[in-house]
Amino acid sequence: MGLLKSVNKKMTLTKCRAVFLDRDGTVNLEVDYLKSIKDLKLIKNTAKAIRILNRNRIKVIVVTNQSGINRGLFSINDLDAIHNELKKRLRRHGAYIDAIYHCPHHPDEKCSCRKPNNGMFKLAARDFDLKLNKCYVAGDKLADIKAAHNVSATGILVRTGYGKSEQDDLKEADIMPDYIAEDLYEAVKWIIKDMKRGKND
Template sequence: MTSRRFVLIDRDGTINVEKHYLSDPDQLELYPGVAAAIRRLNRLDLGVVVVTNQSGIARGYFDLARLDEIHTRLYTLLEGEGAAIDGLYICPHGPDDDCACRKPLPGMIEQAVADHRFDPSRAFMIGDKEVDVELGHAVGAVSFLVRTGHGAKYEAGTKADYVVDDLPAAVRVIETLVKHGTSQ
């Protein structure tokens, strides 16, 4: 097990602008400041993993090849601004499928832990839906709800440890927590 800490980030509504079942790579648009925020995580030597439910595959809206094109564009946009992610994990299943990977279930995190050998209870989870918060709590991570994407509508009833405006704001909090050793 590595001592390196990880940040687990939802994709749609957190990293990129929410589009209803994003299926066109050309429509992938990063929120302002996201690449710089991920670059800051990289400089803090924090691992960065994206975890995303993609039920559009199960629904037949797009296929895995199309999703790979979208993720290639995501990597390209981030790398173009000097930011890197260590891994990207998807759940291609629908809400009624019996799988262990659809958020808030921990399957994607378990796979990331197997690949990167980190302690999820020392991680941070950032997302725009309560399922992201629930996933974070399920693995013992510190959870953040961002107000971008769908986040604002979950704010009133959230169980998130932190509610922030966007991913860059979450990263500022994480940076403070890591530098001052005040979190796990």
């Protein structure tokens, strides 16, 4: 009985949990519309950060605005090639992404999936049976933080990509990240601590 209890407890600690990652400027270097594999460069310690989440059995889900598609800058095939390469490189370092969701729309299309809107998060919640208010979002833009708060998740601003300049804009913004991290690796260490604090259980 005691064993069963502890097993169940362990399961509830990890079930329905995910960390959503922005892609450009958070996982890989921001290059102003990443169009091809040759410009794909992982930010330092990204694989290490994702590995920590994998080891803790937390889902890792990338949510990325890719308006370059509907702007005609690159195709869905180009995007697929980039994502396959991204997963391959991470795998080489023992890190695994559970899913990638992208929004192809131009901002003028006023879709429901472009961050800060919640479309991609809702879809992932359905696909993975997530409780979004127990999830975390790490990104380099205030739109990522707004998206997090739109679904009652915890939002972490990383100071890679546009993160530093976005931090400067915080004074005028009506939004505050739950934490500001130097990079994804530091963000993940904070997330694990935050989960252990149990505040989010």
